[in-house]
Structure formats: structure tokens, C-alpha cells
Amino acid sequence: MLTGSYHKASLDNNTNHILSIYENSKEKFDYAFEFLKEGISNNESILLITDELSEEDVLRRMEKGYPHLDVPRLRDEGIITIASTAQWYFSDNSVDIEKIKSKWESAVAGTHSTTSSLSSNSSSLKGLRVFADVKAFFRADKLENNKEVSYVDELIRYETSLEKKFPFPMNAICAYESEDIAGLDKNQLQLLMEHHGLIHTDNYNELINPSPNSHIILLYEDQTDLDSAIAEYINIGLKKGQLCVHASVHLSNTGYLQNFSSKIIDYEENLEKGNLVLVDLAEFYIDAITENLQSFDKLKDDLIKRVRMDSNRNDKHVRLTADCATFLLKNKHFEQSINLEKWWHEKPFEGSYVCPYPKSLLNQIPFNYYLFKLFHNHDMVIDTYKNIPLDYVKNEEHQSKLVSDVADKAMRISTSKSSELTSDSRSNREKS
Amino acid sequence: MSKVINVLVMERNPELQVLYEQFFNIVASRVSFTIVSDINNMKISENNSDTRGQDNRRSNKTSYDLDLIQQSIFDVIILDVHSGNFRGVEVTKQILKMMPKQKIIITTTHDPGLLKSKLEKEKIPSSSLTVLQKPFKFTELLSVLSPTRGKFDKLKLTDHVLLTYDTIDEEVTDIVEFVKRGLENNELILLLIRNDMDITGISMLLKSAGLKNIDVVVKDKSLMIIKNEEWYIPDGKVDKHRIINQWHELVEQSIKDGKKGLRAFCMMDCFFDNVFMKEVVDYECTLPCQFPFQFVPVCAYNQNDFASIPELERKRLIECHNHMILK
Numbered sequence: 001m002l003t004g005s006y007h008k009a010s011l012d013n014n015t016n017h018i019l020s021i022y023e024n025s026k027e028k029f030d031y032a033f034e035f036l037k038e039g040i041s042n043n044e045s046i047l048l049i050t051d052e053l054s055e056e057d058v059l060r061r062m063e064k065g066y067p068h069l070d071v072p073r074l075r076d077e078g079i080i081t082i083a084s085t086a087q088w089y090f091s092d093n094s095v096d097i098e099k100i101k102s103k104w105e106s107a108v109a110g111t112h113s114t115t116s117s118l119s120s121n122s123s124s125l126k127g128l129r130v131f132a133d134v135k136a137f138f139r140a141d142k143l144e145n146n147k148e149v150s151y152v153d154e155l156i157r158y159e160t161s162l163e164k165k166f167p168f169p170m171n172a173i174c175a176y177e178s179e180d181i182a183g184l185d186k187n188q189l190q191l192l193m194e195h196h197g198l199i200h201t202d203n204y205n206e207l208i209n210p211s212p213n214s215h216i217i218l219l220y221e222d223q224t225d226l227d228s229a230i231a232e233y234i235n236i237g238l239k240k241g242q243l244c245v246h247a248s249v250h251l252s253n254t255g256y257l258q259n260f261s262s263k264i265i266d267y268e269e270n271l272e273k274g275n276l277v278l279v280d281l282a283e284f285y286i287d288a289i290t291e292n293l294q295s296f297d298k299l300k301d302d303l304i305k306r307v308r309m310d311s312n313r314n315d316k317h318v319r320l321t322a323d324c325a326t327f328l329l330k331n332k333h334f335e336q337s338i339n340l341e342k343w344w345h346e347k348p349f350e351g352s353y354v355c356p357y358p359k360s361l362l363n364q365i366p367f368n369y370y371l372f373k374l375f376h377n378h379d380m381v382i383d384t385y386k387n388i389p390l391d392y393v394k395n396e397e398h399q400s401k402l403v404s405d406v407a408d409k410a411m412r413i414s415t416s417k418s419s420e421l422t423s424d425s426r427s428n429r430e431k432s
Numbered sequence: 433m434s435k436v437i438n439v440l441v442m443e444r445n446p447e448l449q450v451l452y453e454q455f456f457n458i459v460a461s462r463v464s465f466t467i468v469s470d471i472n473n474m475k476i477s478e479n480n481s482d483t484r485g486q487d488n489r490r491s492n493k494t495s496y497d498l499d500l501i502q503q504s505i506f507d508v509i510i511l512d513v514h515s516g517n518f519r520g521v522e523v524t525k526q527i528l529k530m531m532p533k534q535k536i537i538i539t540t541t542h543d544p545g546l547l548k549s550k551l552e553k554e555k556i557p558s559s560s561l562t563v564l565q566k567p568f569k570f571t572e573l574l575s576v577l578s579p580t581r582g583k584f585d586k587l588k589l590t591d592h593v594l595l596t597y598d599t600i601d602e603e604v605t606d607i608v609e610f611v612k613r614g615l616e617n618n619e620l621i622l623l624l625i626r627n628d629m630d631i632t633g634i635s636m637l638l639k640s641a642g643l644k645n646i647d648v649v650v651k652d653k654s655l656m657i658i659k660n661e662e663w664y665i666p667d668g669k670v671d672k673h674r675i676i677n678q679w680h681e682l683v684e685q686s687i688k689d690g691k692k693g694l695r696a697f698c699m700m701d702c703f704f705d706n707v708f709m710k711e712v713v714d715y716e717c718t719l720p721c722q723f724p725f726q727f728v729p730v731c732a733y734n735q736n737d738f739a740s741i742p743e744l745e746r747k748r749l750i751e752c753h754n755h756m757i758l759k
Contacts, residue, residue: 252458252570282574283434286462289578290435331575334756335586365743366758369750 039129127169210352231263318351620686693726
């Protein structure tokens with residue numbers, strides 16, 4: 001599914017340096033055009049840097065994909081810019097970091113002076129949105145004074161000269177393909193992550209394949225967005241034969257269960273067979289306000305017992321979603337919310353724990369302060385757009401795990417692509 | 433053993449009474465509720481018994497009187513404002529007069545903004561109550577339930593506390609509770625008061641709030657009352673190192689005098705009156721978010737002053753306190 005909603009998903013609305021990893025070129029450009037389209041809708045100027053598509057190809061695709069826009073005119077006005085890797089990054093066959101930074105600054109400054117024809121009120125543009133395809137850096141090495149210098153090293157040197165956030169209104173995606181990520185060593189990948197504020201990759205989705213015993217904050221935009229994410233998390237667990245627990249303070253709200261059940265596969269059957277357990281957290285919430293977590297202890301015992309007694313269930317991973325701490329936070333029971341998340345963070349049973357929090361709280365004092373504190377009582381912060389805000393993977397162990405997981409998954413994809421190619425060529429040879 | 437929240441609902445509409453009952457039954461083992469219908473005629477009902485501890489945790493009467501409300505000690509009172517042309521506002525005023533710290537939820541089917549302006553006209557501080565618009569969902573009702581708890585119940589003698597308040601009345605109520613706690617705990621208490629307050633006036637106020645021995649504790653210096661400007665900016669400048677030294681000296685003094693430590697209620701308005709917004713943040717951030725010695729200062733900011741601090745600075749201010757009581 002294409003979302004492309006990086007702008008909505010970002011923590012800081014318009015200064016993100018984003019590391020994005022795609023399985024292949026098609027997926028990369030599908031995202032690129034969505035991302036840039038969203039930029040235009042948001043009254044931003046856009047820049048696409050790539051060597052894989054010619055300027056004519058890009059313009060043709062934009063005209064087709066953005067039928068409501070006069071693409072040639074926007075290009076003439078400087079609202080749409082297309083550049084090659086060489087044009088943007090290289091001067092005299094080398095990467096001059098300072099020159100590139102100046103180019104960014106000039107490009108962003110240009111957006112302020114450009115009067116937007118995108119909106120009816122002729123306001124100036126909000127900033128610059130960039131999709132920078134870095135594929136070309138991985139293509140070849142060059143000889144310099146008889147020494148082999150890797151473009152990849154130059155790319156890493158350039159990337160690490162940038163910070164996680166830009167000091168001006170620019171959202172930039174640095175677009176990598178899995179096979180190229182697989183070629184990096186873990187130190188290089190670690191460096192890339194240290195210098196990007198967000199990482200986005202479809203290949204790494206904690207909701208689909210949660211790591212064992214991971215306590216995850218899921219940031220969501222709105223209720224629909226959350227419902228879909230929770231349903232995905234639970235449905236995949238049910239397919240894998242895992243016990244799924246949906247614990248919520250909202251179960252008694254009119255229509256809540258009707259909506260929830262409509263999104264869950266074989267809802268009645270899974271409920272009846274005990275594959276899906278619903279827990280009404282309303283009374284738990286009142287206990288938590290009064291700093292009594294005994295009911296949670298009891299829930300823990302019940303779930304452990306349930307898993308232990310179920311000899312038919314081979315996969316013992318329990319998938320749990322719980323929103324009581326969220327509700328405490330929203331109602332300003334800050335310390336109780338933190339205490340409850342600390343309780344969950346002890347990970348009372350084998351499985352994964354997803355705690356949904358609305359992204360809007362990140363911009364509201366004092367909620368954001370406490371939410372930040374809560375981030376420290378979790379292993380991972382993700383959002384429903386498959387972004388991982390790297391700022392909040394504070395713990396070194398989790399950072400290292402994230403690097404390993406991303407590298408391993410990229411390697412797996414790369415290997416599987418290679419074996420597909422080998423198998424295809426073998427089959428072609430056999431045919432011939 | 434789970435704690436039970438004691439709720440009184442004043443609602444005339446029978447359908448809504450049923451809805452309340454349904455909602456409260458979802459959390460029946462945690463909520464004891466009483467539903468009454470008549471808020472226009474607040475005469476004593478035929479049943480004068482205390483509603484707490486009833487087996488079915490529910491009581492339904494036609495009317496209720498204010499004395500009984502006071503005796504019953506409800507954690508939350510929910511009342512319909514539109515019963516009898518804003519009569520609910522009158523009832524709210526009377527309840528708050530008797531019990532200034534009572535948590536009140538006013539329900540309305542109309543525009544909450546209209547109600548809020550009505551409350552402002554009646555000089556009811558918005559901080560004293562919450563407006564709940566009808567119809568509401570179960571979780572909206574759940575979100576307003578909480579047990580009665582003093583603001584300073586959970587303070588430790590090393591906490592750096594950030595407090596915001598809307599009105600001077602509210603601030604004064606906080607001071608009374610703060611002083612009572614300090615005296616109970618055998619701590620030296622320092623009140624840093626604003627310029628327009630006078631020491632005699634504060635003493636009188638504490639006396640009228642039940643602290644009869646206030647003259648004695650002032651005389652034996654268990655309670656010190658000083659103007660905040662004299663403490664923070666005696667020479668028109670914010671010298672944070674001097675202020676911090678003053679704290680150190682007073683904490684040492686308190687220990688020498690056999691006290692457990694120092695608790696200080698600090699009204700911060702003088703920084704804003706003298707346009708020292710940047711300096712106050714700088715001073716606060718120099719203090720640790722938790723003290724390594726026996727000192728608990730409550731830094732009390734007027735909500736408007738607090739809101740006027742630029743966002744990043746406000747974030748810094750929040751981060752240098754470990755305990756917050758915010759609006």
C-alpha cells in the first residue's frame with residue numbers, strides 16, 4: 001500500500017532529514033511521486049534528484065500522475081525542479097560538501113521569494129521537499145591519483161555532514177535501495193542512522209513482524225489511521241496462530257466493537273476459539289489513577305496461564321495492544337501513565353506490546369514532555385506510516401538492534417533478488 | 433483493595449439518568465454513584481443518610497441539599513447546567529463557596545463556549561470545573577472521574593515543582609494546603625509573596641483557613657513570609673548564584689533548627705513584572721530537577737505568564753522540574 005504521507009508522519013513538520021529504504025526501483029519511484037505530489041498539495045516546491053529517469057520521463061509521469069497541475073508551467077516557475085546526481089552533488093568530479101549545502105540553502109531561500117501559483121491566495125511557498133535518489137553513488141568507483149575512491153564513501157561523508165534536522169524548512173528523503181544498504185557495513189549504516197531524523201522502510205515493520213519482547217509506541221494521526229494499524233497487527237498475529245489481546249478503555253463506547261470487529265478476520269470465530277481476547281480496561285483505568293496496578297497483575301497472570309495451558313498453540317508470542325496509559329496521559333494523569341508504562345516495560349509475558357499515542361500530543365505542552373519521557377520506557381517508537389523517528393531510539397542496545405535488523409532484512413531481500421535472477425537466467429538457459 | 437470513586441450526578445432528564453446508570457455500571461466495582469434529579473429545589477431530602485458504602489453503590493433521590501453534599505465528600509459532582517435556566521451555575525457557586533477544592537463537572541447540551549463566558553461573568557474560575565458537552569461517550573465520562581487528591585500529596589522533600597494557576601484565589605488556596613503540609617511534616621516554610629500582598633494579610637488568611645497558631649509559627653520562624661522581589665531581585669538584577677546561595681543557607685538553617693528541611697512556595701510573578709523572562713528560565717535551569725538536599729520549592733507561575741514564555745524556553749523550564757502541577 002502506498003501512503004507517501006511523510007509530511008503528515010513527520011515529527012517536526014518541515015525540517016526532516018529522512019532515510020528511506022526501498023525494495024526496488026519501482027517501489028522507490030512510486031513513493032517518490034506520491035511524496036512529491038503531497039509536497040505540491042502542501043504548497044511546497046519540489047526537487048527530484050535521480051539518474052535513473054530522464055527529465056522527460058519524470059515530467060511525463062508527473063503530468064500523468066498530477067492531472068490537476070500544469071506541470072510544465074510549475075517547472076518554468078521553479079516550483080518543480082529535476083536534477084541529475086552529477087548536477088546536484090558533483091563539482092569537478094568530486095563531492096564538495098560545502099557547495100552542496102550552499103545549494104540547499106539557496107534552493108530553500110528561493111522558495112521564500114517564489115510566489116506560489118499553487119494556492120489561490122498567492123502566498124509564498126512553505127519550503128522545499130526533496131526526493132534524493134542516491135543510487136548513482138553505488139554504481140561505480142573512480143580512480144583518483146591512482147587510488148580507488150568509492151563514491152559510497154563520499155556519500156557517507158556527505159550524509160554525515162548533515163544533521164537529523166535541517167536548519168531551514170526542507171523535508172528531504174535520501175532514497176536507498178535494499179541491495180545497496182546490504183552492501184554497507186554496519187558502521188556505515190549506523191552513521192547514516194545517526195544523521196537522519198527518521199527512517200522509513202517497508203521492509204522493517206514492527207507491526208507485521210514485531211521483535212520478541214518489544215514494547216512499542218505507535219504514533220497515529222487519527223482514529224481511522226489507528227484502527228487500520230491495530231487491525232493489521234492483530235490480523236497478522238491471528239494468521240500466525242498467535243494469541244492476540246486487544247485491551248482498551250473504549251470497548252464500551254457505542255459502535256466501537258462493531259467497527260473493530262469489522263476489521264478483524266473471522267472475528268467471531270477467533271473470539272470463540274480464544275485466539276483473540278478483548279479486555280475492557282475501564283476499571284483498570286480507575287485502578288491506575290489510584291495507583292493500584294493489582295488488576296494488571298491479575299491480567300498478566302491470566303494471560304500467562306492462558307498461553308501455558310494452550311498446548312495446541314505452537315507460537316507462544318502474544319500480541320497485545322493496550323491504551324490505558326494513553327488515556328491516563330490524555331487526562332493529565334501523567335505520573336500514573338508513566339508508572340503503568342514502566343509496568344508494561346517489565347514485559348510480563350513473551351510477546352510484543354503496542355501502545356498507541358496520538359501524534360498531536362507531540363506538539364502540546366505539557367503532554368509532549370511526558371510523552372518524551374514515555375519514549376524511554378519503550379524499545380521503539382514507530383508511526384502508522386512505517387517511519388521510525390531515530391531521535392527516540394535512545395538506547396544503544398535498541399539502536400544496534402535496529403541497525404542489525406535493517407541490515408539483515410536488506411541483505412535477505414538482496415540475496416533473494418540475486419537468487420531470483422540466477423534462477424531466471426538458469427531457467428532461460430535451460431529453455432534455450 | 434480497589435479504591436472507589438464517589439460521584440454525585442444532578443440530572444433531571446430521566447433518559448440521561450438511565451444512561452448515567454448504564455455507564456457507571458460498567459465500572460460498578462470502582463464507582464459509587466448517586467443520581468439526583470432536582471437541583472432547583474435544593475431542600476433537604478427525606479433520606480438524610482450518608483450515601484457511602486451502600487451495597488449496590490447506587491442511590492437515587494429526587495433532591496439533595498448542600499450540607500449533605502458536604503458531608504458525603506464526593507470526589508466528583510456532575511451537574512446539568514441548563515436545568516432551570518443556568519441554575520446549575522448558582523449551585524456550582526454555592527458548592528465552591530463551601531468546598532473550594534470540590535471537583536465539579538458541568539454538563540450542557542449547548543455551546544460550551546457560551547457556558548464558559550457565563551461562568552466567567554459569575555466569577556467562577558474555569559480551573560475549578562470541567563465542561564462536558566452532551567451527548568457524551570462512555571470514555572468522555574470516564575475521563576472526568578478521579579479521586580479527590582491534594583495537589584501536594586505526593587511531593588517529596590527533594591522535588592523541584594512547577595505549578596501553574598489561573599487566579600490569585602486559587603494560588604492562595606494552594607498556599608494554605610502547602611503550609612499545612614509543611615507544619616505537619618516539621619519543615620521550615622518560606623512563602624515568597626507578590627508585591628501587592630502584605631505579610632499581615634497572608635497571616636490573617638492562613639488563620640481564617642484554620643491555621644490558628646500562625647502567630648506562633650511566624651514568631652518562632654517555622655514560617656517565614658518574604659516579598660518575592662526582595663528575595664529574587666533586591667537590586668533590580670537577577671543574580672542566580674546569589675539566589676542559589678540564599679537557598680543553601682536557608683536549608684542549612686532549617687536543619688540546624690531541627691527541621692526536616694525547607695519547603696518554599698515561590699510566586700514567580702516578579703520576574704515577569706520586571707521583564708526578566710529569559711533570566712527566570714536561566715535561573716530555573718541552573719537548579720537541578722531534583723535536589724540532593726532537603727529542599728522542595730514550588731515555583732508558582734500565573735498561567736498567563738507561563739503561556740507568554742516562548743515555546744522552546746517553556747520546554748526548558750518544564751524539563752528542569754521533576755514534578756509538575758500544570759493547567
